[in-house]
Structure formats: structure tokens, C-alpha cells
Amino acid sequence: MIISKKSKSDDRLYRYLRLQNNLRCLVVQDKDVEKSSACLHVGVGSLYDPPQANGLAHFLEHMLFLGTKKYPSENYYSQHIQQNGGQKNAATSENYTYYYFDVKNEAFPKAVDIFSQFFKEPLFTETATEREMNAVDSEYKKNLSDDGRRIFQMEKSVIVRPGSVLNKFSTGGMETLKHEGIRDELLKFHEDYYSSNIMRLVLVGRDSLENLEKLAVENFSDVVNKEVVLKDLSNEIVYDENSLGKLYKVVPHKNLKKILIHWNLPYSEHLWNQKPSSIISHLIGHEGPNSLLSQLIKEGLATSLQSSNSSRMDCIDQFSVSVGLTDKGEENYQRVVELVYQYINQLKQSGIPKYVFDEKKRMYELSFEYKTKQSAISYAQTLAARMLKFIEDEEFNDLLWRPHALEVFDPEELQRRMNLLTPQNSFVIFQSKKNEKEDSVLLKEKWYGTPYSIEKIPDDTISYLAKVLPSLEVNLGLPPRNEFIPQQLNEIKILRDLENTKPAFPMKISENPQVWFKQDDTFDQPFLQVNMKLQTYDCAYPVTALSQMFIVLWKACLLEFNRELSYMGSLAGIGESNGLSMEYLSWTIFSYNDVVVTKYIAETLKSLQNYDVTKEIFEDIKNLKIRSYENSLKSEPYQRIDSKLYTLIMKNNLDIPELLKALKEELDFETFVNMKNQWLRNLRIEWFVTGHITQKDAMQIVHDSEAAIKHRKITQEEIQEQRLIKLPYNYLAEYEELNADTENPNSAALAIYQYELKTPLKQAINSVLFQLLKEPFFNQLRTQQQLGYIVQCAPMITRKVIHGKFLVQSSVKDPDYLILKMNEFLLNIRDNVIPTLTDEQIETSKKAIINSLQQKDLNLGQEAGRYWDEILTGDYEFSSREIKIEALRQVQKQDVIEYFNELFFNNPKRLNLKFYSHGHFDNKDELNANIQANQKFYQDNCKIFKQEKIENYRQFKLSHFQFPRL
Numbered sequence: 001m002i003i004s005k006k007s008k009s010d011d012r013l014y015r016y017l018r019l020q021n022n023l024r025c026l027v028v029q030d031k032d033v034e035k036s037s038a039c040l041h042v043g044v045g046s047l048y049d050p051p052q053a054n055g056l057a058h059f060l061e062h063m064l065f066l067g068t069k070k071y072p073s074e075n076y077y078s079q080h081i082q083q084n085g086g087q088k089n090a091a092t093s094e095n096y097t098y099y100y101f102d103v104k105n106e107a108f109p110k111a112v113d114i115f116s117q118f119f120k121e122p123l124f125t126e127t128a129t130e131r132e133m134n135a136v137d138s139e140y141k142k143n144l145s146d147d148g149r150r151i152f153q154m155e156k157s158v159i160v161r162p163g164s165v166l167n168k169f170s171t172g173g174m175e176t177l178k179h180e181g182i183r184d185e186l187l188k189f190h191e192d193y194y195s196s197n198i199m200r201l202v203l204v205g206r207d208s209l210e211n212l213e214k215l216a217v218e219n220f221s222d223v224v225n226k227e228v229v230l231k232d233l234s235n236e237i238v239y240d241e242n243s244l245g246k247l248y249k250v251v252p253h254k255n256l257k258k259i260l261i262h263w264n265l266p267y268s269e270h271l272w273n274q275k276p277s278s279i280i281s282h283l284i285g286h287e288g289p290n291s292l293l294s295q296l297i298k299e300g301l302a303t304s305l306q307s308s309n310s311s312r313m314d315c316i317d318q319f320s321v322s323v324g325l326t327d328k329g330e331e332n333y334q335r336v337v338e339l340v341y342q343y344i345n346q347l348k349q350s351g352i353p354k355y356v357f358d359e360k361k362r363m364y365e366l367s368f369e370y371k372t373k374q375s376a377i378s379y380a381q382t383l384a385a386r387m388l389k390f391i392e393d394e395e396f397n398d399l400l401w402r403p404h405a406l407e408v409f410d411p412e413e414l415q416r417r418m419n420l421l422t423p424q425n426s427f428v429i430f431q432s433k434k435n436e437k438e439d440s441v442l443l444k445e446k447w448y449g450t451p452y453s454i455e456k457i458p459d460d461t462i463s464y465l466a467k468v469l470p471s472l473e474v475n476l477g478l479p480p481r482n483e484f485i486p487q488q489l490n491e492i493k494i495l496r497d498l499e500n501t502k503p504a505f506p507m508k509i510s511e512n513p514q515v516w517f518k519q520d521d522t523f524d525q526p527f528l529q530v531n532m533k534l535q536t537y538d539c540a541y542p543v544t545a546l547s548q549m550f551i552v553l554w555k556a557c558l559l560e561f562n563r564e565l566s567y568m569g570s571l572a573g574i575g576e577s578n579g580l581s582m583e584y585l586s587w588t589i590f591s592y593n594d595v596v597v598t599k600y601i602a603e604t605l606k607s608l609q610n611y612d613v614t615k616e617i618f619e620d621i622k623n624l625k626i627r628s629y630e631n632s633l634k635s636e637p638y639q640r641i642d643s644k645l646y647t648l649i650m651k652n653n654l655d656i657p658e659l660l661k662a663l664k665e666e667l668d669f670e671t672f673v674n675m676k677n678q679w680l681r682n683l684r685i686e687w688f689v690t691g692h693i694t695q696k697d698a699m700q701i702v703h704d705s706e707a708a709i710k711h712r713k714i715t716q717e718e719i720q721e722q723r724l725i726k727l728p729y730n731y732l733a734e735y736e737e738l739n740a741d742t743e744n745p746n747s748a749a750l751a752i753y754q755y756e757l758k759t760p761l762k763q764a765i766n767s768v769l770f771q772l773l774k775e776p777f778f779n780q781l782r783t784q785q786q787l788g789y790i791v792q793c794a795p796m797i798t799r800k801v802i803h804g805k806f807l808v809q810s811s812v813k814d815p816d817y818l819i820l821k822m823n824e825f826l827l828n829i830r831d832n833v834i835p836t837l838t839d840e841q842i843e844t845s846k847k848a849i850i851n852s853l854q855q856k857d858l859n860l861g862q863e864a865g866r867y868w869d870e871i872l873t874g875d876y877e878f879s880s881r882e883i884k885i886e887a888l889r890q891v892q893k894q895d896v897i898e899y900f901n902e903l904f905f906n907n908p909k910r911l912n913l914k915f916y917s918h919g920h921f922d923n924k925d926e927l928n929a930n931i932q933a934n935q936k937f938y939q940d941n942c943k944i945f946k947q948e949k950i951e952n953y954r955q956f957k958l959s960h961f962q963f964p965r966l
């Protein structure tokens, strides 16, 4: 069946088919993709874990990749994908598990063959079973400090009804998986549930629908149909009187202040053409005038609010509101809950007016009409997930349209749902460090050790909240009509001489101010993007810690000042994003090209220099930032180690404790206001306008905006440039840190090799080398040695300088051992791989990278982002992809070999960063043995003449040269 109900701007072709084994497939032809993708969803997940082996569905997801009867080699699949420029992954949820990959078009048929074997004859070998449970365990330990995960698991372990199917530990670990007979359990799970009748397959490729269909039929028709009947959960009681009407006080790992209210509502997926839950959450989560969030902020109680609805297990809707609290809100969380109910109760009284529905309907229609394309790999995932909800063949014609469908305005259904938003039908989770000091004895969640206590919400509170309405001084109400909703879209028709003419590059249409412009000649959609780069040296930016913290606060206060306006804009499709680097502030506005966007831009920019902020709001935002910097020190080592690296090698990057000190001790409100008055007086603004807009209109936007910002124009030369530390040749520096977070069981090691300033050819050689190393590194250190879940090996360009990067996080081994294994890996490559390297291997690697570079931009945002990056970095190399491809074609085997020896052995410039967990640090004997083994490696194999231990990072930076400013 051809799917005919599709967006008018969608040039892809779709065909739905049901194979003879009842596997529902969708094949999609997209003429623009260089990589094809497959995604398969199976309708079982962790809900189906047997009680003696929690995490089994997830473990199976890991195991499936590791060899099949037809292709027994453990890394056969990953090799094929990696060598052909692709990527792969999988994930396990409550009631589904999915697998996906992409790969260059020519390698797709073979990849589909390998992939389909997982669902037919996986091996689950004894040895891989033994090993891979370590990866699952490491994944679990990586999540231990993640408060989102902790709450997620807490709900499953503590809040849901004990006999409920949700009462599980879904990740799994050694404790649940390491036992006699686990392999048989894996085989049985696959045998019982991996059945074609509960699978959905999507193939997206450039090939014809006929050929894609043939691929699906040939490879998947023999997946066995076991006629699996999924658990009927429609009568499942997830929450009962023991869960509802309760307050769960939780001590978070990080210093979070948050209140979450969850309501238990009836399943609503079948109401897709009226989307009642999404209309209600649209109002409760509104951030515009009269909103709940505005009132919470006005009372100094909160800094953020989200409302959402999720359908769980195809049986319930979980409707939730989550509020980020201030210190005052933390003290007065009851008031926060009261305001939530004031809003809800008022909404119940007023009902939801038709204009709210109409505005949403208009935006859904537009988003369908002008749907933008995404990559094959993400599109395949989106569609396959959606297909799980489709059973009957006729339904599939609505597949593309359902998420955008809003046809029926049913006030009664809305009212019925709102009436269920009561305190008796909800539970509250309050996350606060203050809960630690409560007198009551804290319990501990079994898997994450999260401390908590449970309180019944008193009956009189429940009846009070059920009725409470806003008092006179409280401003809560319906949002105003949205004046930004696009009415008339401006469809300039662009003349094209030839179908396949290359798109033009951005042109400079004004020197002062510098304005780049590119009219859309590719996508034919009424979109517009305006990009601004602002540079200044005001307030000594970015040299001092104070100035760096000032700009963070300045931006956050500005966003809060504009919040109501930008939220109204966002509902009308005006997207705004901004970035902050040591050299510039960037601002991007993406929108339909309706005239109101011009008004929006002018209003936003007017506030840039003159916005107001009260001392109270400033203090709330400042406290939030303090907490977020403090919390970042409790992140996982693999995340912290990256930020540390930049502190070490970038001239202006400072250590977090220093930034925190400036934030706490120097940046008071008075200082902030003083700095704010000097800020953005000396300015360089660079523009890039693109989309369906004429040059004249683009210049008009620029002129209006520049007039709104009073400033003295400065030149590029006056701006403090960020610079990179230049390591000497034949050198090794080591930085080490003992994790202050004593509870974290993970260590991490990062090794960086620095090379030279990039030229297209050197950069090409570097990427070919890492393309060759990536798969074996992962296979050795993760699949075989099981050092940890996070294993990375990648080329890296920083400030135009070429680097190579290796990173491993481990709960089982110390950082010196991890470094040792990296060293041994390189030695093994040198002795066993390099001597037998063939021209063909080099060609394959080159082709994989070239293939990725040849991918056309699929939407205006992608194209604009690529050009904007060139402007932000100051490279202006708009044809950089073509240059890179040309350089890659030049790379020879001998270049790669010489470069390999130079980078790692003959002239290494190396930096090791080691993060020790307490457990690993205490094991001195093992540590010393590993340190010595590494020293021996450097002596025997690398020409390292100077070694240094970094004690003081500022001194370290001062003692080295920097790469020149470019």
C-alpha cells in the first residue's frame, strides 16, 4: 500500500507492507540520502523481565549484536557498519526494544542481511554472555549519580503497586544477571518473545521502493511468527491507594530543588485527533502572560516549570508537572503545590476556550504542510516507534499525519480529564537536600541507594487543594491570543536553471556591518533564519573569572526578562537559540517567514541593552547558577574530564572552583548592574540571514536591529582571542585528580595527542587514521576487555589544531590501568596491523568519510548551521566539505603509516588526564604496578624526553607557548 496522506513538501515515497509472517514494514525512498537506515522495534521490553533476572531484556539487547549463526564473529556487524561510514545503536524501554543503524547506500543490502540475522539466529555464546554482563553493569554504574535515573527507578521500586508489572529494575547488573542458567534465560526470552507479529520494521534509503521492498521481504519473511500475544495491560493497576495521595521526600545526589506532581489519567492514544492531554499540558506548562510559571517566579518560588504527558505501556497516561524551585520555593514547597492547584481549579471552572484549540490546530497544520526532512537514521526510528501503535493495515495511511492531526474540539473530554487532576489522584515527589535533615528515618531505594521518606498527605490538605482558587493578588489565567501565529506565509518562488545545480554560497552583501546573505535556493519552504554574532571586550571579557560569570548571569537574566515574549514566539514556530563562547555571543532565530517575525526580532533586540532585572530575580538566577556549577563537580568522571581538558589547554578557560568563587564573592547585584551598564557598548556584530527572504528585506532586519543597539563599532583585531596551548614535541604531561565525590565508583582516563595546525591534507590523514582505529579500539577495550561502558576514540580539531583523543571510564579498573591498555592497543596496532595495512583498507576508510561529507543538507536549518559555523569560527570556508573531500582523495597508505608513527611514537605530544575513584586510589600496589608498566612503555617505545606532572594548571599554561592567533 502506498501511503498517500503526506505533507505537500515531502518528496519521499512510502510503501507499507505486511509480510506473510505478519511483520509490518514500511519502506521509504528518499532521493537525497547518502546513507540508508533500518530500524526494527520489538514490542517487548523490561516489563517482560522474569523476576529472577531483572534487566534481561536490556542484556539481550546488548547480546544480540555479538554474533549470529550466519555471521559468528562478534564484531562482524560493527565492522561492516563502521567501515562503511555508519553508526548503530539500540535501546530498551518498558514495553519495546529497538535496534537501528545507518550505512552508506551501497553497503545497505549486506548490512540488512547481517542485521536481520539477530532476529532469526543469534548465538548468545557462553563467553560473550559472561563478558557482556560487565558492560551492562558498567552502564548501570555510570547512571548511579544521575538523579533523573534515580527518580525513575525510585518510582518503579517504591511508588508503583508492588505487584505491578512496572515494579522492576530495568537496567540490570551483575547482581541480577550473574547466575547459573542466564544464557538459557536469554535464549528463552528470544524464543518466547522475538516474534515477527510484534515487530515493526522501517527501511529508509535512496533505492527504489521495489528494491527496498525486496530487501524487506527477502531478509525478514523468515523471522519466525510465534503468534505472541502481548500482555493485556488495559486493566493493569499501576498506582493504588498506597501510591496516590502521598508525598515522597527524596534526597537527590546533586543539589537539586525540585517538585514533581504526577497524575494518573486514562490512556489517550486513541484520541489522537483531539490530543486532550497535550492541550491541557500546553496551558499548565505555559510560560507566557498570566501563566502559572510567571506567578511562581513573581512570588520568588521557582525558576522553571514543565508540564507533560506520557503514555506508558499502552495502558495509562502519566500527566506531570515539574517545578524547579528557588531557596524560598524549597522552604515553601506547599505554597508551590497550592499554586499549581489554584491554576488547575481555575481552569476547571473557566473551561478551555476554542481559540486555544484553534491556535494549536493552525500550528499543527503548518508543521505538517511544511515538514522538514531529517536524516534517514532518525526518521527510521521515529516512524518505527510510531508503527508499534498501528495494528490494522488500513490505519497505516494515517501514519505520517497522526502526530499533526488536531480535528476535534471536545470540551467535555477536556473537562473529564481536568477533573481527574486532583490531589487524591496524584503523588508528589519533592527532591531537596533538606530532606536529609528530617528527623524521620530515611529509607533507601534498593538499586540506586536513593534516600527517601513517605508521608501521607493529610485529608484536610487534600480537600483544601481540591477546591482552592486564586486569591485577588494572584494573577493566574488563560494566555492571551497569540499575535505571532503566522497568517500569511511569504512564498517567494526561486528560479532554478537546472534541477541539480549546486546551491550558491552565502554572499557578503554589506561590509560594515558585515552581513552575509543567502536566499534559499534548495528547500522551497517559507522559512527564515537570522544569525547574529556579537563580540566585545567590555567588562574585561573574557579575561577575568568575574567577566565570565557576569556574561552567564547577564544572558540568563535577559532570557528571563524576555521569557513571556519568547514563549509566545516559540508557540508560533519562532525558535530562538543562543550560544556563549569565550569570543562571542551568538543568537539565532529560526521561523516561518511571516511578517510578524520581523517585529519579534526588533522587540527582542531592543531589550539587549536595556532590560531590567530585580534584585530578587537576579539572586534567584545566581543561586541557580551556583548550584549548577557545584553540581557539575558531581557529574560522571567522563563528563568532567572533558571540561578539565579545556581548562588545561585553552588560554582563557578557568577552573570551576575559581569561577564559583568569583560568582559567589564578587558578583553581587550592584556589581552586576554596573557591569551591565558598560556591557555591549563596544561591539562588533556580524550577520547571516538566509531562507525565503529577499536581500532587501534581509538588510531591513539588519538596519532596524543595529539601530536598536547603540554601540561603538570595533574591529576583529581589538577582540581578545582564545588561544590554544602548544605542547612541545617528545613530551608527556599528566594531570590527576582524586574524585571529591566519594560515592562515585568510576574512574576515567583521557589521553590526548596533539599534532599541528591543520591543513586540508593533514586533517584528512588524521581522520583516515582514526577511522581505522575506532572500531578495533572499541572492540578491544570494551567488548573484549570489558573495561567499561564509555569507550571513545576520535579525531579532534580544536582551534584549528589537529588532535587524537582516547577516553575510557571504568568501575573495575584504575586510570593507570586504562592508560596501559590504551598504550598496549597502540603497540599492537604498530606491530600487527600497520605492517600488513593494505591500500584497500585505506581506500575503504577514505570512502566512508567521503560518503558522510557528501550528504546533502536535508533542511534549511542544517544548511544554515553549517555556513554559520564557518562564520563563527572565522574560517569563512563555505566550501569546506568539497575541500575536505578533495584532500581525502589524496591520502595514501604511506601518509597514514608515517603519521601514525609520528603522532604516537616518534614525536609524541601527549597529555594524560586521570580521574581516580576512591576505591581505585586506595589500591596502591596495583596502582604503582600500572604506573611502572606505563613508564616502561614510554621508555621502550616512545621517544619521550620530557615528562611533567601538572600541579598548578595556571602555571602549566604559562609555561608553554600558544598557537598563534589566526
Ligand SMILES: [Zn+2]
Binding pocket: 058, 062, 136, 139
Ligand atoms: Zn545498554
